[in-house]
Amino acid sequence: MNKKVWLAGRAATVGAHVLSEKIRTVPPRAAADVPTSGVALTPEWLTAVLCRGVPGAKVVSWHSPGGSSGTSERAALRVVYNAAGRAAGLPTELFTKSSASFTQRLLLGGADVLHGETQFFLTFRPEVEMEAPRGYWGAVDEKSWRSIIVLEDIDASKGATFVHPTAPLTRGQVEDVLRNMAAYHGAWWGAPELKVLKTPTDHYNNVADMLDFEARCKVGMERADAVIPAALRGRADRLWAGTKEGLRTCTDDLPTTLLHGDSHAGQTYITADGAMGITDWQVVMRGGWSYDVAYFISSACRPEDRRAWERDLLEHYLEHLAAAGGEAPDIDEAMLRYRQSLFYPLSAWTFTIGRAWYQPKMQPDEISLAIIERIATAIDDLDAFAAVGV
Structure with missing residues (x-):
């Protein structure tokens, strides 16, 4: 039907x-x-x-x-x-x-x-x-x-303070979130119980069947033109091809684990003791680890911080993933998977700001623009197009 x-x-x-x-x-x-x-x-x-x-x-x-x-x-x-x-x-x-x-x-x-x-x-x-x-x-x-x-x-119970989606995080706070990701990725690495969950591709299809995802992303690219690197402007079709390939990679090419599914900084909190936590698990799914990690690092870190910390953050995550029971790839493969997984986060936020009149306003435009700038800059910095071959 x-x-x-x-x-x-x-x-x-x-x-x-x-x-x-x-x-x-x-x-x-x-x-x-x-x-x-x-x-x-x-x-x-x-x-x-x-x-x-x-x-x-x-x-x-x-x-x-x-x-x-x-x-x-x-x-x-x-x-x-x-x-x-x-x-x-x-x-x-x-x-x-x-x-x-x-x-x-x-x-x-x-x-x-x-x-x-x-x-x-x-x-x-x-x-x-x-x-x-x-x-x-x-x-x-x-x-x-x-x-x-x-x-x-x-x-x-914990005196939690919820993090603003664009709040500047310290390197230690980013590492703390990545330790949490490594913990749930490792604990459920390859588990058969995950079969009840949808994949990244399933989730995209569910949204696209209700709304014209690709068209709204193109509108979002136009609305965010001022914050997008010059090399990406007017490239909505190529970015969309990258999104589809990145989703396929996280669904089909990587070992399956538990994913948060919407891992921007606005889904995190700080306890009274200073620990970073993750909440809002509505979009939980199963797929490749880089879906969560790339989404979080690229959207939560200011470009200058991401550039300075990026490789070390991935090594930190991989170390904790192995300790938690996951099969950590080497750093070069991890960087490739990270680059391949940057496109869907950008599409998710251009879709958000590119909403039609009948769609709910899920985030203020200033938040969408700030996160789009961060992720688009990461795609440009890391030549993510080459990573997905489009």
Whole structure:
């Protein structure tokens, strides 16, 4: 079936569910129930999902001190347990992300990322020693595309400060993020459990089937013309060919591991102790290690810092990858794979700034422009076209 026809049908179904939920809301009671939002909860439901495995434990009350809305609905939770729950040390400072609105459900469901954080936090996260939130429950209702994930509230539990996407990071902070990447890459290197996840090519196809990805990237290149190196201006077609080849490489040519999938600095945080962590695992996927590493280094580092640190950063990552159980390539191959993987990050951000009127504004233009400049400069500096043969 044509994906756009299918999506139109899903939109009608999801819209009908959203409307019916406004007319008659059924409070969630059992773990199998998926709430209509992250605050449409009951003590019974919270008991079912948070107290499983602890005999006699119950949630007696809860409240939300606040939240925000974006591509998902976010809300902090504070939970009070009975004596059995308190004795077991069950988590009290929590955070929910949910697909509450029609647009959130259609965007996340159409892009096939509703299951991402549930898969990461319940299956993959427990097996990795890294700085990232802990997850306690996640579920998706396939008919309505309602979804919810219940996480550790790292703002409260760790005093986390979330990093601005273009904030200047120190070399030590960049290395700390790369150690985290090496930890989850190494822990899940070649694991058969990864088969449930989409690949980089799958993710691109999911988005492109909803929107004209290539056309929006071309518009984004035009809008970002002033910050793009002269050698890349007017080369949207060649950059797009590089994107397709880079995605193919990360999907087909490299050993498979766990990927974050959207690894810019805005997905990181700093704990009160100064440790760097990684959050927002909505786009989790499987593919080649360089997808995450190239995306992070090229978008998070200012050009002058990247030029000074680049090779050392890769060597640092490879050392920790080997220690975590991955098969680290030598530095020359790693540099090649890094160069080959620079194109999709650029396309992701030109797509963001090249949005059509009907697309959500996912980032302010000034952030998109700053990151496009960083990645485009890396492509130019490293002759990434030669690395992919286009």
